[in-house]
Amino acid sequence: MSENAYVYLLRDPEGRIVYVGKGTRQRPYQPHNDDYDLARARSSDVLITAVPFSSEKDAExxxxxxxxxxxxxxxxxVNRAQLVHSSAFVPLVPQSDGVVRYEEFRNAIFVKIHPARIDAQRDVVSGLTGSAAAAERCRRYWPIGAAVARGDDIRYLVAVSTAAVQPVRVLGVWETRPVAEWDVEAGARAGVRGGAIELVDPAAGDVGGNRGRELDWQGYSPQLIGFSADVRAKW
Known part of the structure; x- marks a missing residue:
């Protein structure tokens, strides 16, 4: 434990919390800024953690x-740095402004990703997941045999959240290799059903800049996987 890792709360005369801080047990009674000093002059009602945190980083x-x-x-x-500190939270599901419509995608295969972990190879995809790690979850294992047999002209993998996440959002978009290079036997080797979609660059997971946007299916309702309208029109 660190003696500099206490967290304390300053309350006003009505009992409302007006400041959150960290430091030593003496820190609440030392100068901070004009707003804090004025608030403490009105009330010295301070709550402090009974024991310090294990490190200053944990306290922060x-x-x-x-x-x-x-x-x-x-x-x-009256914390002046509160907007900076809000970065301690990130969206569990990737989020960005705007809505993208189904019809805007071309040469695409859609895969629906449930937020829960499936197995050791298919982990959670969240706002904390990097593109390469997300790609490993999103590219496998899917019923892609028909698309490969047809020779569909697919160039993009679009991963979207299932209806368990509302609103439905785009989790990532990757450029794919031609369907002839997809591994339809990948699942069989792993003891599960389905194949793997081969990607050009797994680390590039926001092709087109739609990651995190809300998806409007426009009435289209695929099950596990789906395809853009231009691909479906050629069947």
Whole structure:
């Protein structure tokens, strides 16, 4: 434990939390900034963790989370760095502004990704997952035999969340290799059903810039996988 890793709360005369800080047990009574010093002059009602955190880094994370939660719930905090500290939270599902429509995709195969972990090879895909790791979950294992047999002109893999996530969002878009190079036996070798979609660059998972956007299916309702309208029109 670190003596510099206490987290404390300053409350106003009505008992409302107005400041979240970290430091030593003496820190609450030392100068901070004009707003804090004025608030402490009105009330010295301080709550502090009974024991310090194991490190200053852990205390800073706890401080950041408290600032975010209190701020989101309407607390009028005098912390001047609260907007910076809010970065302690990231979206569990990738998020970005805007809506992309199904009809905007061309030469694409869609795969629906459930938020839960399936097995050791198919882990959770979240806002914390890098493109290369997400690619390993999203490219396998799928019923792709018919697409390979037809020789569909598919150039992009579009991973989207299932209806378990609302609204449905694009989790990633990768450029694919030609379907003739896809590994239809990948699942059989792993003891599961389905094949693997081969990608040009697994680390490039936001081709077209739609990652995190809400997806409007426009009435299209595929099951495990789906295809863009131009691909379906050639069957």
């Amino acid at each position: 994370l706890a401080e950041s989370l408290l600032i975010r939660v209190l701020g989101d719930n309407g607390s009028d905090l």
